[in-house]
Amino acid sequence: MLPFIRKDLAELAAYTPHPGGASGESAHSESAIDRLDTNECPYDLPAELKQKLAWTYQQLIETNRYPDGGHAALKEAIAQYANESLNTAGLGAESISLPPLNKGGLGAVPQPKTALTADNISVGNGSDELIRSLLIATCLGGAGSIFVANPTFSMYGIIAQTLGIPVVSAGRNAETFEIDIEAAKRAMGQNQNSPVRVVFAVHPNSPTANALTADEIEWLSSLPPQILVVIDEAYFEFSQNTLADRLKQHPNWIILRTFSKAFRLASMRVGYAIANPELAAALEKIRLPYNLPAFSQTAAEFALAQRQLLLAVIPEIIAERAKLIAALTQHQKLQVWPSAANFVYLRVKAGEGESAEREHKQIMQQLKERGTLIRHTGGGLRITVGSPEENQRTCDRISGILT
C-alpha cells in the first residue's frame, strides 16, 4: 500500500465501469453483444445527424482554444427544455400518456409556469460530476453525511466514500421498493456527530424502476431546510414524471438529469442540475473551470435542438418494455416489477434451501455466455430495454436458461 494514500481510500473497492470499446475484443465482436447492462438508449444518433454534428465540429470548433467555460449556450437550451417539462412532457411524442404532474387535483387547469433560466442550471461532466460537486459543497471535511435507501444508484455511496463522507442507509419495502420512511427517520436520527446533509432519491429509482410515490414525496417535502434533497431524474424522458415544478417551493431541492440515457449521448458525458440560482451558483464555484469539452457541449446542444427526432423512439421503448415485462412474467420462477424507466427489474423466487442470489449470478453468467449483458445488482437482475431484436433475444435466452 502506498504510504501517502488515505487509508480509507486504499480499502475502497473501485466502481468497475463498462469496458466499452476497450474490452480487448474487436469492435466487430463487441457489436454482436447485446449490451443491456447500463441503461443506454439502444440507438446511436442517426447517421445524417452524426454527419451534421461532425460538420459542426469541423467548421465551428477551434481545437486549440479552451471551450466555453460557462456553458452559456448549452445552459440556455437546457433551461428552455426544462421549462417545457414543467407543464407538459414537451417531447413531441403525443402517444405517451402523461401522468398528472400535480396530484393535488387541479385537473386540466394549466400549472403556473415557473420559468427557469440559465441561472437555474449547472452542467457537469456527466451527472456523476454534479454528484461529486454537491458532496464537496455540503459534506466535505466532516461537515455531514449522506442518506440513501438501498437498493439504489451505487455512485452516491461510492463517490461519498472517495471523499471520506459517511453513508447512512435504510432499506425499501420488499414488494413495492418504496423507501422505508420509518427506518429512514431512525437511521437519520442516529449519528449526530455527522448529521445527514444530503438525501438522495432517484425518480424513478435504479435498479428497481419505481417512481417516487405521494408518500415518499411528502416525506422529502418534510425534510428541514438544512438537508439538501437530490432528486435524480436520469430517466425522466421515460417516466415523463418530474418534480422540477416543486423547486420554487423547496429551495433545498435539486434535480439532476443527464444526456446519457434518452438523449443517446452517453459517450459525451453531459449531465445537468436544475436548482435555485444560489445553489446552482455554489455548484458553479466547485466545478473545474473547463469541465466540459467543446465537442460534448456542442453535441448536447445539438441533441436538444433535435429532440423531437431523438425522443421519438421513446414510445417504442415503452411499448417494448411492456412486451418484455409480459414475456418475463410468464416464467413462474421470476418476480418481475413494473417499470417507469427504460429497464426492468426482476428477482428469482427461491424455494426452500435455494439461494436467489446464486441463481441471479448464474442467470447473469449464462446470459453473458449467450451474448447478452445484464446487471446483477441490489439482490436482483436489471435488464435494459433494448431494440426489439435485442429484447426478443433476451426473452429467448432467458427461456432457454430457465427451462
Ligand SMILES: *Cc1c(COP(=O)(O)O)cnc(C)c1O
Ligand atoms: C445513468 C444514471 C445517471 C447518469 O450518469 P452520467 O454521469 O450523467 O452518465 C445518473 N443517475 C442515475 C440514477 C443513473 O442511472
